[in-house]
Amino acid sequence: xxxxxxxxxxxxxxxxxxxxxxxxxxxxxxxxxxxxxxxxxxxxxxxxxxxxxxxxxxxxxxxxxxxxxxxxxxxxxxxxxxxxxxxxxxxxxxxxxxxxxxxxxxxxxxxxxxxxxxxxxxxxxxxxxxxxxxxxxxxxxxxxxxxxxxxxxxxxxxxxxxxxxxxxxxxxxxxxxxxxxxxxxxxxxxxxxxxxxxxxxx
Numbered sequence: 001x002x003x004x005x006x007x008x009x010x011x012x013x014x015x016x017x018x019x020x021x022x023x024x025x026x027x028x029x030x031x032x033x034x035x036x037x038x039x040x041x042x043x044x045x046x047x048x049x050x051x052x053x054x055x056x057x058x059x060x061x062x063x064x065x066x067x068x069x070x071x072x073x074x075x076x077x078x079x080x081x082x083x084x085x086x087x088x089x090x091x092x093x094x095x096x097x098x099x100x101x102x103x104x105x106x107x108x109x110x111x112x113x114x115x116x117x118x119x120x121x122x123x124x125x126x127x128x129x130x131x132x133x134x135x136x137x138x139x140x141x142x143x144x145x146x147x148x149x150x151x152x153x154x155x156x157x158x159x160x161x162x163x164x165x166x167x168x169x170x171x172x173x174x175x176x177x178x179x180x181x182x183x184x185x186x187x188x189x190x191x192x193x194x195x196x197x198x199x200x201x202x
Contacts, residue, residue: 005029100136101127104143105166111147112154114163122167130170138179139170145178 007015007029019028097105101124109118131139146163153160169175189198 005033095121095124097124100131100140104136104140107140107143107147108163108166108169111163112150113160115165118165119167123165123170126167126170134175134179139175142175142178146175149178 012025015025015028015032019025023031097120104127105120105123108114127139146169150160150163163169164172164174189200191197192199
């Protein structure tokens, strides 16, 4: 939205006299225009409460507008009010997630203990980089093993650490631990025929 107002110079002097020191002239003009939409306001009357004390609220209210003041030849001042669009920078599109990634996401979200703040777009970007090296099934298997490990520990009454955000789990390579083959540790002692003695297993 673009609004141009032509204000006579004597009115500009009144504006300068009544405007709070904490506000610029364009911001004060935009504030008066905004008030004028709701009710009749003249420069002689002040809105309820001190405008100077409300200047931070006024700044927030009209921060989405930009106002330019310039002088013209016919003793009028032109005020241009331009409404900024709500979008800043590039427009953000929702990414289209692959079926393989959605399967991993759904599985990871089913973990009994994970952090609540999960960033799906970042995780998808990280997944795209890793899946080329590891393959989607490998990452799914790592997630399955991580969740099974959590369930096993929880059932055994052991401490269960929360799984991090999927993005960090992939970025930091935490999935790699679950891809390694580990032998189950047996507690107690076993006989070593080579050494001819019992060996304690911790």
